[in-house]
Amino acid sequence: MTGHLLWKTDRADGGPNRLERLVNTTDHGQPEWHLDNDGSGHVIVLSGEWIAQDGRIPPFPADALRQVEKGQDITFRTEALGRWDTALISFLWDLKQQATGAGLTLRTDTLPDSARKLLDLLPEQAAPPPPPPHRGFAPVTAVGAYTLDSLTEIGTVTELGAETARGALAAATGRGRMRMTDLMSNVRDAGPSALLIVSIVNFLIGAILAFVGAVQLRKFAADIYVASLVGIAMVREMSAVMTAIIMAGRTGGAYAARIATMQGNEEIDALTVFGIPVSSYLILPSILSLILTMPFLYLYGCLIGMLGGFCVAIGMLTVTGAGYFHQTVNAIALNQFEFGFVKSIFFAALIGLTSCRIGLRAGRSAADVGVAATRAVVVGIVGVIALDAIFAVIANTLGI
Numbered sequence: 001m002t003g004h005l006l007w008k009t010d011r012a013d014g015g016p017n018r019l020e021r022l023v024n025t026t027d028h029g030q031p032e033w034h035l036d037n038d039g040s041g042h043v044i045v046l047s048g049e050w051i052a053q054d055g056r057i058p059p060f061p062a063d064a065l066r067q068v069e070k071g072q073d074i075t076f077r078t079e080a081l082g083r084w085d086t087a088l089i090s091f092l093w094d095l096k097q098q099a100t101g102a103g104l105t106l107r108t109d110t111l112p113d114s115a116r117k118l119l120d121l122l123p124e125q126a127a128p129p130p131p132p133p134h135r136g137f138a139p140v141t142a143v144g145a146y147t148l149d150s151l152t153e154i155g156t157v158t159e160l161g162a163e164t165a166r167g168a169l170a171a172a173t174g175r176g177r178m179r180m181t182d183l184m185s186n187v188r189d190a191g192p193s194a195l196l197i198v199s200i201v202n203f204l205i206g207a208i209l210a211f212v213g214a215v216q217l218r219k220f221a222a223d224i225y226v227a228s229l230v231g232i233a234m235v236r237e238m239s240a241v242m243t244a245i246i247m248a249g250r251t252g253g254a255y256a257a258r259i260a261t262m263q264g265n266e267e268i269d270a271l272t273v274f275g276i277p278v279s280s281y282l283i284l285p286s287i288l289s290l291i292l293t294m295p296f297l298y299l300y301g302c303l304i305g306m307l308g309g310f311c312v313a314i315g316m317l318t319v320t321g322a323g324y325f326h327q328t329v330n331a332i333a334l335n336q337f338e339f340g341f342v343k344s345i346f347f348a349a350l351i352g353l354t355s356c357r358i359g360l361r362a363g364r365s366a367a368d369v370g371v372a373a374t375r376a377v378v379v380g381i382v383g384v385i386a387l388d389a390i391f392a393v394i395a396n397t398l399g400i
Helices: 086-101 113-121 139-172 180-190 192-220 225-264 267-273 278-316 321-331 334-361 366-398
Strands: 002-009 017-024 032-037 042-050 073-084
Touching: 042 086, 073 086, 086 113, 139 278, 139 334, 180 192, 180 225, 180 278, 192 225, 192 278, 225 267, 225 278, 225 321, 225 334, 225 366, 267 278, 278 321, 278 334, 334 366
Parallel strands: 042 073
Antiparallel strands: 002 017, 032 042
């Protein structure tokens, strides 16, 4: 760094002067090059600081060597060359490729030793890009590959579920590595924190069912059966499915995003290095909290849905509160609650397993966290609906 002292006048009338140090912050200035002919041959003169971070690297034009005849030599002069990094090597490689294509000889003995060694590692010409893979029409191969991938993923999720079940048994006997604080924190997030959205959605679902039923049943003077419609629909299907969809979007996406973030921060690798099972330490509290809270959220959703239907029925129909209550109690059998209770447990296990698995499969970038959360929500919702269809077939077979 160089500098000098200079007296500087502040005012045009020659008023008070002040002493100021003017400093040149660079030793060699901006990166520059030019082609000279010193009589003995063509010389490329390099000067300035060739630092990629500065963003001032001059390009090497494609026609820069047109005045050099084929077969001649090109040398370098680097007396004014300052600091440099890979930006200089990139410039020299462009020059090397053009010189080779023009039939010129590039003499690098006057370059810095480290620059010359790096340049020698690069090929004379850049490798051509590989041709795009040929993808013919092979539907059987595509279906087979998709089937194998799906079966592999199902096996992986099943194995993860088995490991989680073993961890739950070990925790029940006091030999597990699951911390009770982690379980209670997940239970609070999956249960009490979700009551508001579960209440709103199920209340509106019950109200909509009652409104649609009231419009049709009123034509046949069967107003009282709105209570049966809302009660059976909420207990048998709507409360369990809608609560599971809410948890898939709210809690399942959060699980996938959290585990994907830990994957990107290498926290999962740290647990593995320390010999801490991820299934029992991280995944088990998440799945177990959903299994514990989903059945109670289902029952709560049934109650709130019936309340929504009650509000609509009282407002639109000539139905008394006592009549609505008695009709609901008489219409819903106890096994309907048992069936919905069991479904909610399976829904919880499905959401927890798929969300955690998607989080573990995520990449290590910030964008992969969002992709994992989105994928967990989509897979959770589709999985819940598909599993509900399976339960519908089972219920029809068993006559429930």
